[in-house]
Amino acid sequence: MSGFDLSAILTNPEYISMLLHGIEMTFVIAIGSWLLAMALAVLLLALRFSPGRFGNAFVAGYVSYHRNVPTLVQLMLWYFGIFTLMPDWLTSWLAGHNAEAIFAVIGLGLCQAAYFSEDLRSGLRAVSPGQMEAARALGHGYLSAMRFVMMPQGVRNALPPLINHSVSLFKNSSLGIVIGASELTHAVKEVENLSFRTFEIYLIGTVLYLFFSLIIMGLGAFLSMRADPVRRARA
């Protein structure tokens, strides 16, 4: 192996396009599963707050499963297991539409929904019940009190863990490599195999991941600052 030389990779258009494709795929997986997770989390939360034991037990079981089984095993179960049980027309349709990425989105999204819904729940729990009573006394209905009084405060309380879990969702998109999704880690491995410049390409991959993670963390810090009424009043 010759000396350290970043330009050997950065000036090669083939490697650059591989990396760009990897970044694109990482973002598709991360954003797709984030949206899926958030939508599901709100649904789970609604089910948890609705009367009736069945819904509550279902959500508790859902959260428990997704938190206690490794994410990688969940992905393997989806891609190697459930994929093969699907009817033929669906299997062939998925195979033609980047099945690896789709299952990465499904697996990561379902898993992260458990974390998001727990974050939102503990955020809501921290809002004093008096807020709900006051909103109802002022003539809000249950949903409207939730929408205008409880949720804004609950989401604000839940912001720090939500941001942490969004960062780990972004990081977990790298697990897609195990089921063959062509995301950034996959691209890094590919460039390594072609260029044999392991150190340089790992460094590039690490810096890219770190850069995007720090952006998400910074965005989160900005949001929490914006959401803090005390600081906003002072600014």
Place this chain on the structure above:
Amino acid sequence: MIHDMIAIFQDYWLLLLIGQYPNGPLGGLANTLILSALSIALAFPVSILMALARISKWRLLRWPVTVLVYVTRGVPLLMLILWSYFLVPLVTGADVPSFVTMLTTLVIYQGAFLSEVVRAGIVSLGHGQMDAAKALGHSYLGAMRYIILPQALYNMIPSILSTFVSTIKDTTLGYVINVPDLTFAASQVNNQLLTQPFQVFLILAIIYYAICWSITFLANRLERRITRKRAGLGGGRAAEALAMPAKIASEQL
């Protein structure tokens, strides 16, 4: 379906439990647990040192560790595993088994995460403890050793257990560099059977679930006990009765 799973379990339970052990390297569940326990045992002292470095007044100590913590927080574990896989043999100059590579990665990764917990534990104690210890004639390190750390670490026991759970879950990533653990054993079973991937991976998920759920359960009970002790309620029945209403109130939502 259920019958298939029972049959698979009956045929392959030994492989899932200890891998190829007498004829090959130890693997399966035993290896997963050994790997996680070893990495937590090694990550714990590392995390204390890192936490002390992060609250140190010397920049030379504080900055590199802060950078390390941010890198481990911002980069996927998979990327760090690839780094170790590449660097550990290069540094040691020997052909290192993948188990050691994975152990190194997990010690650094979990050490960085735990160090944040330790740091929070130390900071949450407040200045008074340190000031009092110094007024009584302790040096900085003496106060840390005898006053601050015992309190901070006692409060941390539940977090250490939950870190243990995430370590067990993280060991699955060793699959990428062929660490012979439970996930590896399951994929071996799958390769031998070929026809029942769903059943095999469902068994795998159930085993992980059973282990991680039990430890989480233990951590929650311990946490409740520690909170009670910290509140000065002791252990007895009266304390339990006192602590009960608060718990019910907090679990109402």
